[in-house]
Amino acid sequence: MVVSSVGDFYDALAADYHLIFPDWDASMARQAAALDGLVRARLGAGPHRVLDCSCGIGTQALGLAGVGHRVVGGDLSPAAVARATAEAASRGVELPVAVADMRALPYRATAFDVVVCADNSLPHLLTADDVRTALVGMRRVLRDDGLLVLSVRDYDEIRAARPTSTSPQVSTTAQGRVITFQLWHWHDDGERYDLEHFQVIPAEGGGWEVRVRRTAYWALTRGELSAAVADAGFAEVSWHDPADSGFYQPVLTARRVP
CATH class of the missing domain: 3.10.450 (Nuclear Transport Factor 2; Chain: A,)
Structure with missing residues (x-):
């Protein structure tokens, strides 16, 4: 089977991505509420500076911006970024978005309070070196004691x-x-x-x-991903199951240590 690049995959899917959900807007609102709850429980009410480094067409980024956070989006797919920009404009939501690879984030150090990498995005990276590069980059753009939020499938x-x-x-x-x-x-x-x-x-x-x-x-297990996050310089690594967080996938949170 011929597998396309990740960027090509999401370029091809961008126009139809919302059809994955029975109701995209309702799912967007549920996901935002769950992620916002995790962020506020650890950083306070905010609003917070949030980077969604794999924003796609905006499912998490639009929802988090809609509940008051100052969100910036980045994604490998130009078509997905264009769709996220159009969706933000149609909803009157401020969402600066750029084409960006999570392994080479084009943002200044300590620029964000929160980095979100949701919707099983990190497991597109198929080597330990690429995973580490991405996680170290996420740590770089977080302020001291800032929060990393990852969601993946239940690969265990x-x-x-x-x-x-x-x-x-x-x-x-x-x-x-x-x-x-x-x-x-x-x-x-x-x-x-x-x-x-x-x-x-x-x-x-x-x-x-x-x-x-x-x-x-x-298919990174929780143990493998926890170890990779800790190795990249994060502490307080915790997992949150859907029954507790309200998010549809298991969520890992961790703090950037100085």
């Missing part, structure tokens, strides 16, 4: 089960229902997998159009 369970697909999700649009699902192809190492992302969309004149995008992930 996933690595044990090695699923080959996800359940279909259905969203309703003006053109009809859209079905989204994934096929996973595990590497021999049992840790990395290639993903095929399918969307079945109503076609003009009847019938269906199938859109397929491909990318790869490293």
Whole structure:
């Protein structure tokens, strides 16, 4: 299977990304409330200076800006950045966004109170060196005692089960229902997998159009990710399960130590 670059994957998905959710705006609000709760519990009421370093089309960044934080977004995909910019403008939300690789963040040192890397973005990095480079860069742009917020799939369970697909999700649009699902192809190492992302969309004149995008992930366990975060210079590494945080994925928080 030919896997595209991460940037190409999200460029191709940018126009349709919201169709992953049954209701994107409602999901945006729920995610913002959960992340805002984690941030305020550790840093106080704010508002805080937040970098969403893998903002995509703005799912977390728009929500956090909407509840009052001063958010800056960065993403590897120019198409996703353009979509986030347009979505912010249509909602009257201030959200400066730039095309930026999380391994080379173009921001000054100690510029932010919070760095968010949500929605299983970090596991797109397939080597320990790339993961460390990204985490050290996130630490660099955080102020002393600033907060790192990462969310990933529950890879402890996933690595044990090695699923080959996800359940279909259905969203309703003006053109009809859209079905989204994934096929996973595990590497021999049992840790990395290639993903095929399918969307079945109503076609003009009847019938269906199938859109397929491909990318790869490293299924980092909590222990592996905790160790990488600590090695990059963070302390107070904690995990927050969805039942407690209200966020749909496990969330890691950690502090930047001087």
